[in-house]
Amino acid sequence: MKAVCWHGATDVRVDNVPDPKIINPHDAIIKITLTAICGSDLHLYDGFIPSMQSGDILGHEFMGEVVEVGSDVKRVKIGDRVVVPFTISCGNCFFCQRDLWSLCDNSNPNAAIAEKLYGHSAAGLFGYSHIFGGYAGGQAQYARVPFADVGLFKIPDGLTDEQVLFLTDIFPTGYMAAENCNIQPGDTVAVWGCGPVGLFAIKSAYMLGADRVIGIDRVPERLQLAKEFGKAEVINYEEVDAGEAVKEMTGGRGPDACIDAVGMEAHGTDAVAIYDRVKQAVRLETDRPTALRQVIVACRKGGTVSIPGVYGGLLDKIPFGAAFNKGLNFKMGQTHVHRYLSPLLEHIQKGDIDPSYIITHRMKLEDAPKGYEIFKQKKDNCIKVVLDPL
Numbered sequence: 001m002k003a004v005c006w007h008g009a010t011d012v013r014v015d016n017v018p019d020p021k022i023i024n025p026h027d028a029i030i031k032i033t034l035t036a037i038c039g040s041d042l043h044l045y046d047g048f049i050p051s052m053q054s055g056d057i058l059g060h061e062f063m064g065e066v067v068e069v070g071s072d073v074k075r076v077k078i079g080d081r082v083v084v085p086f087t088i089s090c091g092n093c094f095f096c097q098r099d100l101w102s103l104c105d106n107s108n109p110n111a112a113i114a115e116k117l118y119g120h121s122a123a124g125l126f127g128y129s130h131i132f133g134g135y136a137g138g139q140a141q142y143a144r145v146p147f148a149d150v151g152l153f154k155i156p157d158g159l160t161d162e163q164v165l166f167l168t169d170i171f172p173t174g175y176m177a178a179e180n181c182n183i184q185p186g187d188t189v190a191v192w193g194c195g196p197v198g199l200f201a202i203k204s205a206y207m208l209g210a211d212r213v214i215g216i217d218r219v220p221e222r223l224q225l226a227k228e229f230g231k232a233e234v235i236n237y238e239e240v241d242a243g244e245a246v247k248e249m250t251g252g253r254g255p256d257a258c259i260d261a262v263g264m265e266a267h268g269t270d271a272v273a274i275y276d277r278v279k280q281a282v283r284l285e286t287d288r289p290t291a292l293r294q295v296i297v298a299c300r301k302g303g304t305v306s307i308p309g310v311y312g313g314l315l316d317k318i319p320f321g322a323a324f325n326k327g328l329n330f331k332m333g334q335t336h337v338h339r340y341l342s343p344l345l346e347h348i349q350k351g352d353i354d355p356s357y358i359i360t361h362r363m364k365l366e367d368a369p370k371g372y373e374i375f376k377q378k379k380d381n382c383i384k385v386v387l388d389p390l
């Protein structure tokens with residue numbers, strides 16, 4: 001089959017690789033009908049997530065049709081149309097039982113490496129390095145899905161692939177980011193980053209009752225979508241100081257919650273941002289937390305900082321004193337996707353949201369290298385790329 005493979009920083013290729021096989025009786029094989037490139041893939045593309053190996057198959061946002069099931073798969077049948085959560089979860093461990101699906105204790109065969117880095121291992125993830133299990137991803141024609149009965153989520157007829165594909169990751173991720181803000185009537189939520197995750201966080205903040213939502217970015221078409229799709233007020237952080245602006249917009253108090261939907265490759269131009277770039281380039285710092293620093297300083301006293309943006313390692317110059325003395329609440333992590341599948345599908349069915357609205361590019365799987373490049377460089381008004389493997 002054809003698959004998008006990582007061969008080093010900014011080097012992805014579409015290779016011919018062996019088809020996946022059932023290796024555990026709980027596995028299923030999916031024939032992929034649509035897959036997408038995520039902001040998280042850019043961290044791999046740019047070479048900032050360690051333990052990638054040349055030839056690793058990328059991709060964690062994918063859906064398709066079940067074509068083969070292992071002997072112990074009971075709930076899913078050949079022919080079912082399904083979406084696949086990007087987090088791999090067993091459904092039975094301490095964490096899955098507590099609805100903390102992305103912290104599954106049983107799905108990372110390389111848990112020992114993660115334990116060395118993080119103290120404990122989180123769940124295995126599709127196409128996301130060997131620290132997270134070394135699973136082949138779904139930017140391919142076929143994929144093997146472990147714990148098929150737990151992960152695969154059937155899609156009813158009447159909805160297009162484009163409408164439901166983002167249930168695999170970015171819609172639940174934006175939603176969980178907003179839910180983590182514990183939104184109360186009258187609240188203002190500010191969202192740093194108006195990429196796909198930020199856009200869904202903006203939408204979700206309103207769905208969860210926010211009074212005002214402010215979106216921050218510098219890319220004009222992303223700010224435009226935050227206004228149009230998200231109904232947010234927007235700030236271009238290249239034109240004004242975003243932290244000062246949100247403070248002013250909230251009568252000096254600061255937003256009740258601030259969401260960092262940017263993550264470890266934040267852009268910045270001040271002296272500290274240059275320091276981050278240099279330290280990251282020589283591997284003395286793993287992440288560039290420009291947005292996170294601003295979020296902490298901007299958030300109102302006693303407010304919530306919600307972090308869906310991915311961080312991988314050690315962060316410099318985090319204003320922890322500000323966080324402590326303002327009594328901030330922190331919520332973060334990979335999304336517990338399984339928790340949100342049914343409720344968010346219902347929102348799509350009711351017409352509360354059409355996730356396909358953010359798709360700007362539909363390309364053939366063969367064109368994935370171009371897709372990565374334009375998504376990374378934000379060329380051609382690119383917001384979200386979906387890839388058709390057929």
Ligand code: NAD
Binds near residue numbers: 193
């Ligand atoms: P993206 O790269 O398309 O979007 C990031 C946006 O942030 C861009 O529009 C960029 O212009 C903007 N930005 C950069 N620096 C900024 C700054 N200093 N201030 C404000 N905005 C800034 O990616 P995406 O797909 O939207 O993903 C965003 C983040 O969410 C990534 O870190 C991704 O890895 C992460 N993510 C996390 C999960 C999870 O489970 N927690 C799931 C999916 C994605």
Ligand code: ZN
Binds near residue numbers: 038039040060086
């Ligand atoms: Zn993703």
